[in-house]
Amino acid sequence: MKLLEPGTDLDGFTIEDCIHAGGMAHIYQVRYADDRRTSSFPMAMKIPRMTAGDGAENIVSFEIECQIMQAIAGPHFPRFVAAGDLERIPYLVMEYVRGHTLQHWLDREQPASIDEVARLGAAMAQAAHALHQQNAVHLDLKPANVLVRDDGSAVLLDFGLSCHAHHPDLLAEQLRKAVGSPAWIAPEQVVGVRGDPRSDIFAIGVMLYQLCTGALPFGEPQSTAGLRQRLWVDPVPPRKLRPEVPAWLQEVVLRCLEPVAAQRYPSAAHLAFDLSHPTQVHITTRGNKLTGTPFRTHFKRWIRAAGMQYAPSPMPVQQISEVPIVLVAVPYKDVSDATLYSLREAAARSLGTRPGARLACVTVISSGLTSASDEEKSETTVHRRYLSTLHQWAQPLEQPGLQISCHVLESGDPAHALLEYARGNNVSVIVMGAATHGLKTQRFVATVPIKVAMDAPCTVVLVKQALPFALLAEGDAPRAARTGYSDSDSEGASQLGDDLGPLG
Structure with missing residues (x-):
């Protein structure tokens, strides 16, 4: 769909400036066309791209986001306003949240301080836990999808690849291949496992690694073989790339990045707890190591990963209630x-x-x-x-x-x-x-x-x-x-x- 001109009226909303033109959608600032109607918060309209070259994932993702946005609520998510008819003009109107995405801190010349990393990580974990408490998993957390308000709280954006336990998983029905952003996708997502809240913990771990080192722990793989390597390979320890990273923070980051979900933090609440209370972090060999994982360990993981396949996950609320x-x-x-x-x-x-x-x-x-x-x-x-x-x-x-x-x-x-x-x-x-x-x-x-x-x-x-x-x-x-x-x-x-x- 071509860009809409400012001043265009659409289903009772007046289009204003285009604030984002991405590969999946265009986002506009909007207001009510009827001057007698006012909103207590600024609004944005998201319209998915639907050109001949775009895949079916765009439409499926739009349907998923409409479902999820109406099913979740709280300060860590934009408020839902309205949704358009998919058969006519699909759109999603939501609260326009002001702040900076996490990419703002990654684009700076100076790396984030240790205190900043802990504060940003705790905010992300708090937001993810609030989502998991509502039986939803994001599954596409990355710097562009995490917005930080001026008060330090985090808001999660873009739920097009998400999964909600109370709604059909349309992506799982349509696709059995890995769905997500290659640099941040969790190992279990690579083999088609969706709905595990610990997948979001892995993505937060990738972003924490970026904040600490300025690098991606697994690069940006473009092939399935490259994606599968995270099922058995550990990243370079952050302290080897940035010596001033404390042992407790490396312990937290590497625990988030464990290939096996059961070895990560059991819930985002536990991750937020450690990031908020550094002196209480139990430091193991993960926190102190400066060398890579031995080949023998990687080989054992490779053998185990060869047998991994799709399996349904318990509801997020059930998982976090057990920890x-x-x-x-x-x-x-x-x-x-x-x-x-x-x-x-x-x-x-x-x-x-x-x-x-x-x-x-x-x-x-x-x-x-x-x-x-x-x-x-x-x-x-x-x-x-x-x-x-x-x-x-x-x-x-x-x-x-x-x-x-x-x-x-x-x-x-x-x-x-x-x-x-x-x-x-x-x-x-x-x-x-x-x-x-x-x-x-x-x-x-x-x-x-x-x-x-x-x-x-x-x-x-x-x-x-x-x-x-x-x-x-x-x-x-x-x-x-x-x-x-x-x-x-x-x-x-x-x-x-x-x-x-x-x-x-």
């Missing part, structure tokens, strides 16, 4: 052995047998604890002390495949701090002790657990304190009544608290 991020709020004062024991047991039950889950142990300390000028109450000393305590508390929960991280937050409002942490880190379950206030008292006093339970973006498990039978038999039952969330002062630290170290 939750669980937050357990551990009080720092007025804590009893019953509280500590019960919280640990409840955390273990919430994690279940999920090998890819993550446990975030969080304690919120009062702002006044680090305001003193003496060295013993300096911020570094106080935080280090409570971090050590959290590590000791969590040690019995350690098991293979479970990632545990510990965090000390400082706030005068514990409920607000916990809620902000949960929202910012895509927490699936919050485990915390129940207050000891009676029901009548709670009508007038909003306790921390009640505040969290009322406003939490996820499941909240309120734990009633209980000691193991062995300790109850020794006459420790009265101490079980003390709680870390009571507003009254404790008479003294419990025995278990003494064993763990000072909690307040």
Whole structure:
């Protein structure tokens, strides 16, 4: 279709400037033709190219994008406005989001700083997780399809190659060959596997590699044989190309680029978590290596890849629900052995047998604890002390495949701090002790657990304190009544608290 002239009216929309003329579509700024109708946000119209030389993929992609845009919602996606009739004039009107695509950072002369790479990567992962939570997978993430707003949040664009679990996968029905952009396509996509959210994690890993090194990890292959090499070949370690890349960031990037999806991050939420908390990244040999993978390893992968073929994927929501991020709020004062024991047991039950889950142990300390000028109450000393305590508390929960991280937050409002942490880190379950206030008292006093339970973006498990039978038999039952969330002062630290170290 030829370019439309500014001022042209189409189905109640007035065409303005053409802001993009690509190989798949033309994009125009538009407004309502009726001056009495106004929009609360700027709008853009996308019209697919349909010339004689264009393949059927253009029409199929347009149909897919129309389906997906109407099925997803949230701040990480343009808002859907209207769609045109495919038999007459196909078009898609959506919100026009202002910002820079990721290509803006790649085109600069100076490479992105480590902090910028982490910030941009976390924003991309947050947006991808929001998409996966709605049972959709993008499958064509690349610098041109990731837009970053001025506030740092990411918006995903162009859903023409995407897959939604609740809609027919038209591309899978039409084509069995690899569908995607060659430089960013995941290994499983090469053999026709669609619908796995970890494919988007691979694409984010490619973009992180680009931001770190300025190069593409697998080049830009144009043949099927070139595409298949990523099924068994590892890229050059980023630290070999750019020595200032820290080990933790290389660990994150190379984990995203693992040929086998099961060896990558289990969800985009886990990736965002590591990029937002670099000190909590568990560094393996991936993070420190400066040489390539041995030929023997590549050969074994090549043999395994020869047998890979198309297979349907479980729904994205099902996959990410099996690898939750669980937050357990551990009080720092007025804590009893019953509280500590019960919280640990409840955390273990919430994690279940999920090998890819993550446990975030969080304690919120009062702002006044680090305001003193003496060295013993300096911020570094106080935080280090409570971090050590959290590590000791969590040690019995350690098991293979479970990632545990510990965090000390400082706030005068514990409920607000916990809620902000949960929202910012895509927490699936919050485990915390129940207050000891009676029901009548709670009508007038909003306790921390009640505040969290009322406003939490996820499941909240309120734990009633209980000691193991062995300790109850020794006459420790009265101490079980003390709680870390009571507003009254404790008479003294419990025995278990003494064993763990000072909690307040």
